[in-house]
Every structure is written in C-alpha cells, then in structure tokens.
Amino acid sequence: DTEVTQTPKHLVMGMTNKKSLKCEQHMGHRAMYWYKQKAKKPPELMFVYSYEKLSINESVPSRFSPECPNSSLLNLHLHALQPEDSALYLCASSHYGQPQHFGDGTRLSIL
Amino acid sequence: GQQLNQSPQSMFIQEGEDVSMNCTSSSIFNTWLWYKQDPGEGPVLLIALYKAGELTSNGRLTAQFGITRKDSFLNISASIPSDVGIYFCAGQLGYGGSQGNLIFGKGTKLSVKP
Numbered sequence: 001d002t003e004v005t006q007t008p009k010h011l012v013m014g015m016t017n018k019k020s021l022k023c024e025q026h027m028g029h030r031a032m033y034w035y036k037q038k039a040k041k042p043p044e045l046m047f048v049y050s051y052e053k054l055s056i057n058e059s060v061p062s063r064f065s066p067e068c069p070n071s072s073l074l075n076l077h078l079h080a081l082q083p084e085d086s087a088l089y090l091c092a093s094s095h096y097g098q099p100q101h102f103g104d105g106t107r108l109s110i111l
Numbered sequence: 112g113q114q115l116n117q118s119p120q121s122m123f124i125q126e127g128e129d130v131s132m133n134c135t136s137s138s139i140f141n142t143w144l145w146y147k148q149d150p151g152e153g154p155v156l157l158i159a160l161y162k163a164g165e166l167t168s169n170g171r172l173t174a175q176f177g178i179t180r181k182d183s184f185l186n187i188s189a190s191i192p193s194d195v196g197i198y199f200c201a202g203q204l205g206y207g208g209s210q211g212n213l214i215f216g217k218g219t220k221l222s223v224k225p
Contacts, residue, residue, distance in 0.1 A: 043215060
C-alpha cells in the first residue's frame with residue numbers, strides 16, 4: 001500500500017468541465033510534486049511545492065492549476081483540458097534530500 | 112536538457128534467470144534511484160544510492176552507483192513472475208530547487224518468456 005493517497009483513481013471529463021485531483025500524505029514530507037505520465041513513458045515533472053509554496057512550474061499550460069492548502073494536501077485543478085492531456089497523473093512527496101515516494105495516480109481521460 | 116540512456120528497453124525473463132539493466136548519463140549525478148512500476152500503479156522505490164562506488168542490496172535486487180557517477184546498474188537474481196513490470200532509473204543532481212528534480216530513464220520493461 002502506498003503512503004501517498006490520490007483520488008479519484010479514474011476520471012473521465014469533457015473539455016469544458018472543471019475537476020480537481022487530490023493528493024494526501026501524512027509522512028511529514030515538506031516537498032510535494034505533480035507528474036504527468038503517458039503510456040510507456042517515464043513520468044514528466046509538472047510542479048514542485050516546497051513548504052507549501054510553488055517552487056517549480058515546468059512551463060505547464062494554465063489549464064492546470066496546482067494548489068497546496070497545507071503540508072499534507074496537494075490539489076491539481078483542471079479546466080478546459082484537451083484530448084492530449086489524457087494521461088496518468090502522479091503525485092509524489094519527499095523529505096528534503098530524500099527519495100520521492102509516489103502515489104498510484106489518477107487515470108484521466110478527456111473526451 | 113539532461114538525458115539518461117537506459118538499456119535494454121525490454122527483455123523477456125524465464126523464472127530463475129538473473130536479469131541486469133543499466134543507465135548511463137553524459138552528466139554527473141549525486142543520487143541514483145531505481146523504481147519499479149506495475150500496471151495501474153505508481154512507481155515504487157526499490158533502491159537509493161548516494162555515494163560513488165556504493166553497492167546496495169534489497170533482497171534479490173542489487174544496484175551500484177558507478178565510480179564515475181555517470182552510470183548505475185540494477186541486477187535481479189533468480190527472477191520470479193512478480194518481477195515483471197517496468198523498471199525506471201532516475202538521477203538527481205542535488206537537493207533543493209531544480210537540482211532536486213529527478214531525471215528519469217526511459218524504462219526497461221520486463222516480461223515473462225512465452
């Protein structure tokens with residue numbers, strides 16, 4: 001069982017919908033990450049939060065909006081997505097200088 | 112940007128066989144990590160390496176941090192069916208800011224020999 005919990009596990013949405021992905025960890029990690037993973041490819045970094053502040057945005061389109069309400073929670077708000085945004089969205093967390101631990105992801109399909 | 116060359120891309124295993132895969136980089140890393148990903152799940156950390164020359168085991172898995180800090184290998188001994196999956200290497204330059212970002216290899220897919 002992973003210690004990083006992501007919900008929902010699956011999400012199907014239309015291009016005009018607004019939805020959110022959620023990630024939660026209770027390991028006391030102060031760094032949290034969002035990744036996008038296409039089939040048969042490695043994860044690609046989207047955002048990094050350090051001590052609840054956005055520290056890295058890897059030139060992600062504004063239709064993806066991250067939010068870190070507290071040290072245990074990380075959200076990814078989605079709006080007006082495109083079919084090419086269909087992918088597995090992974091959340092990870094880590095202590096400073098320690099390896100990242102991943103959740104099981106949200107499988108997102110855009111109709 | 113930095114890239115990791117991971118090989119082989121795929122391989123077939125027969126139960127009991129030993130398996131080896133490796134990653135090379137044109138740049139130096141300070142940390143090497145090996146993850147395994149099963150279908151429908153996120154990557155799971157197998158082994159973390161922090162020092163050049165370090166050899167670390169986790170059960171039947173053994174990984175080494177190359178002396179040049181530009182490569183790492185992972186060996187699996189006496190493979191079993193549950194070893195199938197995709198194995199990713201990842202390098203990390205340092206800690207903090209973009210230095211803490213993981214650079215992933217493209218993965219090695221392990222399948223059972225038909």
